[in-house]
Amino acid sequence: MSEILLSQLAHVELFSPKPEETVAWLKDIFGLEETTREGQSVYLRGWAEWLHSSLIVTEAKESGVGRIGWRTYGAEDPETIAKRLQDSEEHVGWVDDWTGHGRTYQYRSAFGRHLHEVFWDVDLYEAPEDKKDHAVPNRPQKIPTNGGSAVRYLDHVTMPSANMKGDIEFYKKLGARHTAATEVEPGFSVFSTLTCNGIRSTHDIALVPDFSGVTGRAHHIAFRVDQRVDVERMAEIAVSHGTPIELGPGVHGIDEITYLYLREPGGFRMEVNSGGWVNSMPDWEPKTYQAAGGNPGQSIYRNVAMPESFYEAWPLPPKEAAEKEQEAVNSEQLADFFQQKPQGV
Numbered sequence: 001m002s003e004i005l006l007s008q009l010a011h012v013e014l015f016s017p018k019p020e021e022t023v024a025w026l027k028d029i030f031g032l033e034e035t036t037r038e039g040q041s042v043y044l045r046g047w048a049e050w051l052h053s054s055l056i057v058t059e060a061k062e063s064g065v066g067r068i069g070w071r072t073y074g075a076e077d078p079e080t081i082a083k084r085l086q087d088s089e090e091h092v093g094w095v096d097d098w099t100g101h102g103r104t105y106q107y108r109s110a111f112g113r114h115l116h117e118v119f120w121d122v123d124l125y126e127a128p129e130d131k132k133d134h135a136v137p138n139r140p141q142k143i144p145t146n147g148g149s150a151v152r153y154l155d156h157v158t159m160p161s162a163n164m165k166g167d168i169e170f171y172k173k174l175g176a177r178h179t180a181a182t183e184v185e186p187g188f189s190v191f192s193t194l195t196c197n198g199i200r201s202t203h204d205i206a207l208v209p210d211f212s213g214v215t216g217r218a219h220h221i222a223f224r225v226d227q228r229v230d231v232e233r234m235a236e237i238a239v240s241h242g243t244p245i246e247l248g249p250g251v252h253g254i255d256e257i258t259y260l261y262l263r264e265p266g267g268f269r270m271e272v273n274s275g276g277w278v279n280s281m282p283d284w285e286p287k288t289y290q291a292a293g294g295n296p297g298q299s300i301y302r303n304v305a306m307p308e309s310f311y312e313a314w315p316l317p318p319k320e321a322a323e324k325e326q327e328a329v330n331s332e333q334l335a336d337f338f339q340q341k342p343q344g345v
């Protein structure tokens with residue numbers, strides 16, 4: 001019997017040491033819309049998202065990611081997931097009500113220890129009458145007129161894990177499919193993509209290795225735009241408004257998505273992407289890319305070097321852990337990976 005437990009990545013909570021600047025940037029540059037403010041949190045959503053919110057910006061001492069929320073495929077599924085995890089170290093517990101969704105079961109991933117939550121009942125965004133799109137009723141509101149690059153919906157979250165294989169097996173227990181990996185040498189994976197079995201995106205989770213020993217860290221959050229050209233437009237908007245580009249625009253070999261990586265004012269890495277191949281095969285065997293020779297997983301053209309800053313994840317590790325991480329990044333196995341020369345150079 002087949003089983004579908006999760007329908008979509010519904011929200012991610014972003015911690016920011018500069019919440020006002022972060023929210024202003026997400027609204028001005030990304031085009032996210034504010035739904036509500038409560039306590040230390042601001043709830044935002046992409047213009048075409050039906051759910052109450054997809055990004056929750058919460059004030060914190062350091063950048064990072066908090067709650068990672070999944071809507072289930074049916075009303076009984078949070079209970080099914082809770083039963084599967086309740087006697088394990090991953091079990092956290094139930095929350096009766098949250099802003100934007102109803103009864104919620106929380107758990108942590110096995111090795112990365114990231115905090116996830118699953119729920120069925122959701123609050124939908126209700127546009128005011130003058131914002132409703134009567135011409136295109138499958139949209140919750142009219143398309144914004146202030147720039148076609150405004151992000152449409154939350155796409156994925158990428159997280160470090162000290163045991164990528166272990167976490168892949170953990171996510172598979174809840175129905176995720178492991179779709180692809182990049183290795184720097186056989187058996188040494190530096191990137192993996194997974195998608196939940198509802199299948200909305202090329203991947204909704206990605207994992208990168210953690211060398212610091214610190215758990216619960218995050219690497220980036222990605223939002224989707226409609227067209228590949230919108231990614232390029234976002235890059236132009238970013239540079240003209242003083243936001244430096246960390247990497248891109250380019251095309252990943254893995255999933256074939258057009259990508260752009262920026263840092264928001266709190267320092268966290270945000271991705272905008274478009275295009276790509278949505279893999280709907282339930283019995284898919286993950287494909288492996290070898291990083292040597294220009295890292296085709298990272299760049300389909302093999303002509304782009306990965307900046308060394310790209311190993312940074314948040315919260316930044318304390319001194320000793322940061323030294324341990326830097327040592328790993330400088331190791332022979334990874335030295336070429338982070339400043340990899342394009343093929344033939």
Ligand SMILES: [Fe+2]
Pocket residue numbers: 156158206220222271
């Ligand atoms: Fe990504």
